[in-house]
Each structure stands twice: as C-alpha cells, then as structure tokens.
Amino acid sequence: MRSRTLTLLAATVSTGLVLTACGANSSNSGGTGSNSASSSAPAAAGGGAGGKVGVILPETASSARWEAFDKPMLQAALAAQGFEADVQNAQGDSQKFSSLADGFISSGVKALIIAPSDPAVGAAVENKAKAAGIPVIDYDRPSLGGSAEYYVSFDNEKVGQLQGQAMADALKDKAGAGVVQIEGAPTDNNATLFTKGQDSVLEPLFSAGTLKRIQKQPINDWDNQLGGTTFEQIFTANGGKVDGVVAANDGLAGAVITILKKNGLNGKIPVTGQDATADGLKAVMRGDQYMTVFKPIKEEAEATAKLAAALAKGDKAAADAIATGKLHDPKNNRDIKSVLLTPTTILAKDIKTVVTQGYVKATEICGGDLAAKCTSLGIS
Secondary structure, three states: OHHHHHHHHHHHHHOOOOOOOOOOOOOOOOOOOOOOOOOOOOOOOOOOOOOEEEEEEOOOOOOOHHHHHHHHHHHHHHHHOOOEEEEEEOOOOHHHHHHHHHHHHHHOOOEEEEOOOOHHHHHHHHHHHHHOOOOEEEEOOOOOOOOOOEEEEEOHHHHHHHHHHHHHHHOOOOOOEEEEEEEOOOOOHHHHHHHHHHHHHHHHHHHHOOEEEEEEEEOHHHOHHHHHHHHHHHHHHOOOOOOEEEEOOHHHHHHHHHHHHHOOOOOOOOEOOOOOOHHHHHHHHHOOOOOEEEOOHHHHHHHHHHHHHHHHOOOHHHHHHHOOEEEEEOOOOEEEEEEEEOOEEEOHHHHHHHHHOOOOOHHHHOOHHHHHHHHHOOOO
16 A cells, blocks of 8 residues: 555646645745646546546645645556546636536546535536536535535544644643644634644533634635734734644645744744645654644545445445445535545654655655654655
C-alpha cells in the first residue's frame, strides 16, 4: 500500500502537480492549482472499460489537499475500478460547479462524485443527476438538503474532538487559559462538525473555568487571509492576551501563526490544525503549530471508487455493504448512508507516519532549518 502511494505521488510530480502545500499554510495565497481546472466543461463519456466517472472538487484556496492528494488519488482509485476519471475543480465558483455538472450529466457519466463549496449548489446538481438516472456520491462534504444516497468522508466530529483534546492537553497546566476558536466556513457542514467535536471537549472546561473562551469565529469560504485578519482583530481587542488557538485547518493555522510571529509569540501559544499538509507539518516541527490532524485521503478515494463501481452496476446491496455508517441531514430529515474514516492526531513525534505512508515527501519538509529536526525524528 505504501509503495503504491509513493509511486502515485511520484507520478503526480512528474505531471506537474506540486505536492508542496504552498497555499495551505499561508494567509495570502491560493492552493497548488490544477492541470484540469481551467477546462470549462468535461469531455464526452467513454474511455475506461467501466465508462467515465465525473468528479468535481471544490477549490484550491483553502487547502492544497484537493489538487495534491484528492485529485491524483481519486484518478488512481477509479482507474483501478475500471473507470476513466475526469476530475475537475470548480475553484470556488458556483456557476462553474453547476456548468461542470451539467456537462457530466449530459455526457452520461456512470457516476458523479462531488465536493461542493456551497451545499445548495450541490443539492441542485444532485436533483438534476437523479432525474437523469445518474448516481451521485457526496465526497468529503455533504450537500445538505440534497438527494445523494451515499457520502464518503472522515468522522469529522472526531476531527474536532482531536483538536479540542490537543488544546486541553497543551493548556492543562495553565488554569483559566484563554482560547480563541477560528472555525471554517459556516456553510460547510464539515466545519460545523469540527466545531461540534471541539466543543464536546472544551465546553465542559469552559463551564468549569478550567479554560476560558475568548471568542469563537467562523471564517467565510475558509479564507486564510480573512482568518488571519479576524484573529488579529480578536487578539488586539483582548489586549494581546491569548493562550491557545483552535484553528480548524492548517491554512487557518498558518494565518494565525503569521500574526503570532508579528508579535513575537509563535511557538509560545499552541495552535491546532488539520490536513497534515507539508507547511502544517513544518510548522509543527518548528513548534509554531502544536498539532495537525492526518486524514488518509487514499483510503477516502478508494472507498469512493469502490462505491462508484457498485452504483454503476446498480448493485445497491454491495454499496450498502461499503457504506455502513450514516450522516443525518437535518435539512430534509434523512440519514445518508456513509463511509466515515478515522482521523489521527499528529504531533511532532508522529510526523514520520505521514511521510512513511507517502502523503508528504521527506524532501518537502526536511530542508534548511528543519534538517536536524527531521534527523532527530527519524525522517529521511
């Protein structure tokens, strides 16, 4: 499994996809970019023995994961199931998302896999696909109010619990420490689940006075620059007194760290993250970021491809055997059959795991000032 992933990532580099998470831990830039995102419409169906599957990813601005990991891993997983995968990226543009979906539907793809930035847009796409008899899989984030029968993601409430517990652990010797929560987009159900998980750990501590919440603030569109500006405003309004920051992903964590650096506080205030991006892992090694959350996207892509294969054959029994979990959709009061994979906390001592499994290369995180740290952690 590991060698296969490493081979895949090496192939990805050779085709021009940049695996460094250049946008994921920066307060002012987008993601890695897409070789296919500039295409305004998908190609006609055909190709692989199993036919074509259309995939629409959300954007690249909030995290490098979509192009660096999800795209090549979905392509490989779908190919292994006999499909030709046409993976597009809507770049946060709802109109483009809808246009790509229309193209896929009209070309008669065997299945449609979507990760919308706006769940309402995703729901509209699902209704069109359902009318055309095309099965839809919600990938990584659900389209609340939609009609997709299957959803593949991680246990996102667990992600938040890991973040909240890490913050509790980091501040366990600092009674009454003040915590800021910089959350993801309020329109993203995953962000809601991350917050719910965090609060399941932190609310009892706030209530007991063990910790103190300074402010909780969602960030529209997971915008890293906005996240940094928002944190700076909270930091300033509180007189520069902040003891910990629960940031919902590595991109927002990086924006927070930029502000802490400005004030000489990086490495002194624990900051959480998520996605185990290269920049996030480097920040953890430097001590600027306390932890990140590793989500093995290869497993997510492979589960999605297996589900697509079952649905393309009309084998709902096989699909149900894969999707044994459930996610409740409060907008239409239904449960969506789900695959919910397990996330893992990554502290500095755990970074070797991410490298060994091929999600990030040692060369991406071990240069310059981090060479000695990598050696001490056994990363090479």
